[in-house]
Amino acid sequence: MKENLLAWLKEGSITIPAALLSNYKKMNLNEQELTLLLHVISFLEKGNEFPTPAELSDRMTISAAECTDMLRRLIQKGFILIIDGYSEDGIRFEKYSLEPLWEKLIEQFLTEQKKQKYETQLQEETDLYTIFEREFGRPLSPFEIETLSMWLDDDHHDPVIIKAALRESVISGKLNFRYIDRILFEWKKNGIKTIEQAKSYGRKFRQFQSQRMEQQKEQTEKTRTIPFYNWLEQ
Structure with a gap:
């Protein structure tokens, strides 16, 4: 039993990129061609750089x-190359290159x-028009x-x-394109590129506006409390 396990471990393993398994069909490879390529990879990793058709079969x-x-x-389709190799003694031999x-x-x-990025962007832009029409x-x-x-x-404003x-x-109660355009202009001028930065900038701006309105209100109240002196009655 132990000897069998050791023999199994000695067989080793090969690393196969997941992208190869998910894209081989799109690369115009069928299952037999993929399997053959995997066997070539296995032979190469074990040091046999030019396995014969009989060994593969x-x-x-x-x-x-x-x-x-x-x-x-596979060679004609440009998936495999046969290249020259040289031993330590300078003897020329052929080998497969993947x-x-x-x-x-x-x-x-x-x-x-x-493609995925384009499709995502296209979907975001479609959603953007829908959101605007819903809000308006x-x-x-x-x-x-x-x-x-x-x-x-x-x-080049991000849809987000x-x-x-x-x-x-x-939030500001000014739902019109001119106002939105002004917001985008200010954000671009101030280097706002992420949703987090936009939210933070919006909070600070609203806080500033609120403080400004409070100051204007206080100033108005002070103006009202100043007694009016009618110079014409003197």
């Missing part, structure tokens, strides 16, 4: 001839990331739609920041 359910055809196809596979995987992964209680006018587009495309500016206008 022994681990699969296809013949050596089918392995040969599949290897040729660098093209990893390059294609990276490209596919980055493409997927870019009516469909947006062509001018308002154009203004929203300018905030996104020309001014635009939503925060809309919220500020609602």
